[in-house]
Amino acid sequence: GLGPKRVRVLYDQLGITTVEGLKEAAKEQKLRRLDGFGAKLENELLRETRVLSKKENRILLREAEEAAEPLLAYLKKFRGVELAEIAGSYRRGKETVGDLDLVASAQDGKSVIDHFVKYPDIAEILSQGETRSSVVLRSGLQVDLRVVRPRSYGAALFYFTGSRAHNLHLRNTAIDRGLKINEYGVYRGDEWIAGETEAEFYRVFDLPYILPELREERGEIEAALKGKLPEPVSLEQIRGDLHTHTLDSDGKNSLEEMAAAAKALRYEYLAITDHALLAGVIDGLDADGLARQMEAIDRINEKLEGIRLLKGIEVDILEDGSLALPDEVLDRLDICVAAVHSAYELPEKKQTERVIRALDNPNVHILAHPTSRRFGKRGPVAIDLEKVMLAALERGVYLEVNGTPDRLDLDDIHCKLAKEMGLKLVISTDAHSTGELDFIRYGVGQARRGWLEAGDVINTQRWNRLELRNKS
Ligand SMILES: [Zn+2]
Ligand SMILES: [Zn+2]
Structure with a gap:
């Protein structure tokens, strides 16, 4: 057995809350360096988690x-x-x-x-x-x-x-x-x-x-x-995708290919939100690269009929809640999606404060994948989502329902809570290729399970009705 103390260490140090997360960490030999663990226990745990996850066996x-x-x-x-x-x-x-x-x-x-x-x-x-x-x-x-x-x-x-x-x-x-x-x-x-x-x-x-x-x-x-069942949002009501990646960061297709694929879906708008360069974690954009991408988007928008590309970024929320790009860069973009991609293991109070501080930045429009959970990889971070949602509501920021199949974050329960609070959400794919624009189906499915109707979801709006903070 692990005992409560070691479970706490797993959670605090590695953010592990699931058997799958434990198995991953054991495979990557991350457990042996933790206090009170060691290689022998790590191997034992790996064996046990294999048995357990076979029992869990959810795909x-x-x-x-x-x-x-x-x-x-x-x-x-x-x-x-x-x-x-x-x-x-x-x-x-x-x-x-x-x-x-x-x-x-x-x-x-x-x-x-x-x-x-x-x-x-x-x-x-x-x-x-x-x-x-x-x-x-x-x-x-x-x-x-x-x-x-x-x-x-x-x-x-x-x-x-x-x-x-x-x-x-x-x-x-x-x-x-x-x-x-x-x-x-x-x-x-x-x-x-x-x-x-x-x-x-x-x-x-x-x-x-x-x-x-x-x-x-x-x-x-x-x-x-009482005759008060919701009429859940449907796929046909989605008019655009506000979180996607291209070859300019870790995506697999070009701007032009993504635009064409979005047009084929009859979208009115597509936000390109590549990652900003961050300490070499991934191959993202720096300020110059972003400027070049923005020019390329201008050129494409001039040529392209029927769809508008939005200039955006997925900017990292740093551990102290500041953003990985300066305000004068963010200020020039149409849309800024902020997200946690590090320090998953912060305790709840710190994680909550970190994220709310990021929402304080008036350049931020959307908080992406709010809990960072990934099925089979890691559980949700410890965060007071209700507090974050209230802060988002006060600041005019939207929360994302990320449609990537192993994320589906927010979950259905928090979608419903957001709706009850009057907080609007955005259903996005976080597509890293043209094919992944199809993930919108899973995002919509999750939103439906959370009772969301078209009016609760901002990307059911036409382009001219889409309200992004500071949108010019
Ligand atoms: Zn992300
Ligand atoms: Zn992303």
Whole structure:
């Protein structure tokens, strides 16, 4: 065991809060130098974390998609299948997925199961019955399939989508009304009364259809009863991306290529926010490089129709809360995205003060990836986000919902909190290539899980309505 003292050291010195973070640090031999650790313990921990993370075994939503979508297509092509969908946390759009829960409707369950277990990517069949089967794909992902009769499809989809807390709430509502629910339908005594579609299922309880993204038992059932469910922001409402990188720092495409790709997405604007040079940490821009990039952007903007490139920077927030570029440089930009990329391990009070001090700078428009978490790499920094959000609100700064699949930062809970506070957010990709502009899907998904509507998200605004502090 580690004991509370060593756990504290891990957290204070390396910012480690997850098994994955511990595993990474052990691999990089960062633990052996810590007080009370040493190489022997490091090796032991590495072994243990391998076992543990196998148990945790959650993969990124994006990785799950790569396995799930072809499998779903395979299943839907089978003639006996009427409807099929992936339920579970995948359907709710959670950032990581443990295993896949498939639900299908068919008259003959067994034929569907027989087809399912022939899927070429299966490494192991764990079970194979008349209406259910569990398999492990070659990637290690477990998939459970449940086949029900068409009249039970909505009930099964509801049941296997969860969350558990949301389902429990509805089960209790059912009991209060003398009803019973299970994966086959809603029953009064032995009489089946509903369950073919989810909408029908909810209607029994005088509820409108509740989107899977909202089924986390965070007030959605109460809101639904009052007719106050949000209308979550959608991909089509996004008009631009305000955090992207090019070859001028650590990106993989040129300004022109990024502009063309953004135009193909029918965006109205794209902010180029390369990293500023910082102590050789990455190959970023210095003041001269930035000046050259700004001239290049002017030239592109003159030529390019239909989209506007914004001159921006992703500037580091230094440990004392000052910024890595002087104000006279920042002052000339259209947009300044500030972010923490170092000293993740500061204690909460210091980290909070550091970030708020950066927001004090009137040149800062957006605080990027506010907690710095990266799935599989490090947990969120210790920071009082509510305080940061209040400070941002007072100063007219926006917080980012970063759509990079291993970040998705802010999380859904803080998106919802921001909305309740009246703080506007921006959904950005932090794309480092043209292909990564597609990460906007995950950012929007996260925002939807956080109840954000178009009006809560600044980059749903047209260019001429986009309000950036000090925008000329
Ligand atoms: Zn960053
Ligand atoms: Zn970035």
